[in-house]
Amino acid sequence: MATLTCQTIEISRGTTHDGPGLRTTVFLKGCPLRCLWCQNPEGIPVAQGVWWEARKCIGCLSCVAACPTGALQAPHGELVRDPTGCTICGACVEACPSRAMALTGREWTLDALLHEVLKDKEYYQAFGGGVTVSGGEPLGQATFVAEFLRRLQKKGVHTALDTCGLAPESALTSILPYTDHVLFDIKLLDSELHQRxxxxGNDHILRNLSIVAETLRMRNAKPPSNGYRTLQLWIRTPLIPNTTxxxxxxxxxxxxxxxxxxxVVERWELCAFNSACKQKYDKLGSPWPYADYDLMDQATIDSLREVALSAGSDPDTLVVSGLTARS
Ligand code: SF4
Ligand code: SF4
Structure with a gap:
């Protein structure tokens, strides 16, 4: 069998919001959605990209000399980037002495990634956590993810899938048997607005959500036995100003x-907007429509929470996360 590999954006250790307990989250590259507010723009393409960090740049222009396509220029002695002309050859990354140029991800073999995340196994056991696959969209690399989670479960590690829900049904159902916990986004209920x-649109996403719910009902109805694993479901909604x-x-x-x-929903989390990813757009040289938005104020969050409760939400399952602006 060919060696399985995946493309990752990054690995975050000690995460506390991507499932229960203290976790290691593997962010995989590739996403079928193009959310205007995307917090991980470098994760949208499966392929590697190149980005540039201004504060690390010493202005030597070695990258311009190395670039074979003219995507990097210095018409007035300062670096000017044209991301559309970049072929991701990596020459500028090699040439840069200060690591201001960097690739936006990394390729892992299955064994190497397992070895990497299992370094934290003691923490998962001590703090009730495990490993979460997130993205990008992890269902886009389903063959790798299914085997990765299967092997983690065999090692006694709790596994979680954080998904936007847009993927072939076969990708979802290949991974669910090896998943202990699902974090599923419902961003917008209006499909036309979702499309925009x-x-x-969200029809396929909601169909996949119903598959998760049905799987959960069937699995949790079975009597506990040796090796029995239940399934939990958290819904997440990003609170994006004037949008969601x-x-x-x-x-x-x-x-x-x-x-x-x-x-079936154990928790519905409203995730307050933040603009921490603005620097990622700067590094990619891409504009971001939410660049000038501030943190949301507490009164707005409180009123949305009230709306959710009035429309039937259980106060025990409704959670608001993220920072708010100081009044
Ligand atoms: S090679 Fe690196 S440090 Fe030199 S100009 Fe390019 S990005 Fe800046
Ligand atoms: S990765 Fe892109 S910007 Fe860098 S040298 Fe290659 S073509 Fe030029």
Whole structure:
């Protein structure tokens, strides 16, 4: 069998929001959505990219000399980038003495990635955590992810899948047997608006969510036995100003969860907007429509929470996360 490999954005250790307990989260490259607010723009293409960090640059222009395509220029002695002309050859990364130029990800073999995350196994056991695959969209590298999670479970590690939900049904069902916990995004309930701000409607996403819910119902109905593993489901909604963070959308999602998923959702998390990813867009040389947005204020968050509760949400499952602006 050929060696399985995956493309990752990064690995984060000690994460506390990507499933229960203290976890290691593997962010995989590649995403079928194009959310305008994307927090991991470097993770959208499966292929590697190149980005540039201004504060590390010493202005030597070695990268310009190394670039074979003219994607890097210095018409007035300062570096000017044209990402559209870049073929990701990596010559500028090699040439840069200060690591201001870097690749946006890395390739791992299955064995190497398992070895890497199993270094933290003692922490998972001590703090009730495990390994989460996130992205990008991990279902886009389903063959690798299924085997990765299967091998982790065999080692006694709790596994979680963090998904936007847009993937072939076969990808989802190949991974669910090796998944202990699913974090599933519902961004917008209005499919037309979903299409406008993410590039896809949500019909297929909601169908996949119903598969997760049905799997959970069937699996958790079985009597506990040796090797028995239950499945938990958390829903996540990013609160994006003027987009998802509206009373209409939060009320609609709340009603949907109440009517279709109340028996299976352990937690519904409203994730407050932040602009921490702005520097990623700067490094990629790409504009970001939310660059000038501030943190949301507490009063807005509180009112959205009230909307969610009024529309049927269980106060015990509703959680708000993230920073808010100081009043
Ligand atoms: S090679 Fe590196 S340090 Fe030199 S100009 Fe290019 S990015 Fe800056
Ligand atoms: S990776 Fe892109 S920017 Fe860098 S040298 Fe190659 S073509 Fe030029």
């Amino acid at each position: 701000v993410t590039g896809h 963070a509206t009373p209409e959308n939060i009320g609609a999602i709340s009603t949907y969860i109440h009517e279709h998923l109340a028996d």
